[in-house]
Amino acid sequence: MIGILGGTFDPIHFGHLRPALDCLQALGLDEIRLVPLNVAVHREPPVASAMLRLAMLEAAIVGQPGFVADAREIERPGGSYTYDTLISLRAELGGERPLCLLIGADAFAGFPGWHRPTDLLDLAHLVVMRRPGASVMLDPGLQALCAGRIRTRPGDLAESPAGRILFQEVTQIDVSATRVRTLVGQGLSPRWLLPDAVVSIIAAEGLYR
Numbered sequence: 001m002i003g004i005l006g007g008t009f010d011p012i013h014f015g016h017l018r019p020a021l022d023c024l025q026a027l028g029l030d031e032i033r034l035v036p037l038n039v040a041v042h043r044e045p046p047v048a049s050a051m052l053r054l055a056m057l058e059a060a061i062v063g064q065p066g067f068v069a070d071a072r073e074i075e076r077p078g079g080s081y082t083y084d085t086l087i088s089l090r091a092e093l094g095g096e097r098p099l100c101l102l103i104g105a106d107a108f109a110g111f112p113g114w115h116r117p118t119d120l121l122d123l124a125h126l127v128v129m130r131r132p133g134a135s136v137m138l139d140p141g142l143q144a145l146c147a148g149r150i151r152t153r154p155g156d157l158a159e160s161p162a163g164r165i166l167f168q169e170v171t172q173i174d175v176s177a178t179r180v181r182t183l184v185g186q187g188l189s190p191r192w193l194l195p196d197a198v199v200s201i202i203a204a205e206g207l208y209r
Helices: 014-026 050-060 082-093 105-109 117-123 140-146 154-158 177-185 196-205
Strands: 002-007 031-036 067-069 099-104 125-130 165-169
Touching: 002 014, 002 082, 014 031, 014 067, 014 099, 014 125, 014 165, 031 050, 050 067, 050 196, 082 099, 082 117, 099 105, 105 125, 117 125, 117 140, 154 165
Parallel strands: 002 031, 002 099, 031 067, 099 125, 125 165
Antiparallel strands: none
């Protein structure tokens, strides 16, 4: 099984990396593709350039087996839609290999408003990362989307290429890219919130000042 974790990664930090590692291990994934977006569609545009965000991502995952930096959204012009990314991955990996799209609980709450959400579930499983002990509330739109799809065992995802939803507990780390950028902008160190290799790139490039 292949995991896919997309994001702005502006910059990537431990709040991205530790939950991804939790999923890699708990789900028995062969690898996780970390996919930095190029052109934001439903959020503010990134501060750092696409190539610098990719460089920070690559530096962050050096030495971590199973983590792969995937530049396909950066290389694709136009708005970065998850649907297009999954179509591209399916063309590369074929239609039978299970794909697991990893998203946070907050993103899941808005999932019915994503671009072609039902089609996304035709292309991949959905793994909703939530903090230990937290429950996920399902409004009517989510209830309709989840009907018949929810599974409780990671092994259930391996039995089908797509279409199932799993709620996976992950380590909750209280850090955000906004906080990192704010600290750097104030002349303070963001160390211990993200890998030292990323801190070094931020300093060398004068990012977020």
